[in-house]
């Protein structure tokens with residue numbers, strides 16, 4: 001039997017925020033609270049389809065998001081609910097939660113439906129908080145975030161601006177936002193990477209690009225920390241260090257990120273890691289590259305140097321990742 005397997009990410013819509021408003025109209029004194037509720041976020045629903053026979057459509061489209069709920073408005077207007085996202089899958093698919101290994105659903109018949117991620121509830125508007133003794137409430141709620149389920153084989157970590165998103169755009173079909181300032185990436189991006197150029201080898205693995213980490217990230221500084229738990233289940237971390245003329249010390253950047261990972265969890269600190277010096281084309285001082293190589297050696301971690309701009313070292317790095325997260329091609333003969 002040939003078993004097809006893919007890992008996908010689903011993100012349900014966030015709930016809209018409740019509104020704070022009071023009715024203000026001529027000739028209507030003390031108009032009362034009128035803030036409407038936020039809309040609910042959309043769900044991500046998987047549906048068994050008789051028109052699909054394989055999981056191939058997921059391979060190059062592994063991320064599925066539902067729409068967020070709109071915020072509530074004045075005049076007691078409730079925000080619109082986000083549209084749910086339906087994703088089709090062949091009859092016979094079994095879905096598991098990639099984080100817990102728990103079986104979620106077995107799609108046995110066409111039309112079978114299962115909610116993979118629930119949309120966030122919309123927040124209540126202030127009108128909801130009015131009581132006979134509390135007539136001008138200013139309480140209103142924020143919407144609840146939708147669920148995010150993510151699993152990748154490889155997690156890219158590093159300082160903001162280290163070139164993480166550029167690398168993922170280079171090795172996969174993902175098109176994340178790339179820019180010359182820190183915190184360009186605000187949410188994780190996933191890319192599906194082919195293990196080799198050989199057309200007969202259709203092994204792929206998933207790489208996650210998460211927002212950059214800074215000093216104090218484990219205390220909530222910057223953005224990266226909330227996403228670290230999404231890479232806790234990856235099998236490999238690739239730590240990118242910018243060795244171009246950044247005005248910072250790359251060795252210090254490296255140590256900061258290592259400390260932040262360790263402060264977050266022992267699991268993360270103990271994960272296999274590849275160290276990568278990035279932006280080699282713009283590195284004028286070879287001592288900066290050497291410094292990172294030495295740090296990697298000290299920790300017995302494999303070291304690579306790349307330039308996503310010229311492509312130098314990219315193939316080698318890709319193969320090193322594939323080697324660590326995939327079974328050898330020969331071991332995968334379908335029976």
Ligand SMILES: Nc1nc2c(ncn2[C@@H]2O[C@H](COP(=O)(O)OP(=O)(O)OP(=O)(O)O)[C@@H](O)[C@H]2O)c(=O)[nH]1
Nearest residue numbers: 160161162163164165166180183184185212308309
């Ligand atoms: N010269 C050169 N510039 C690069 C290279 N890789 C990335 N850059 C540039 O570095 C800047 C940051 O790249 P990103 O890929 O957005 O960096 P990031 O690590 O994803 O940054 P955050 O999302 O902010 O954490 C962009 O201006 C890229 O064009 C490279 O190999 N060479």
Ligand SMILES: [Mg+2]
Nearest residue numbers: 164165184185
């Ligand atoms: Mg980025």
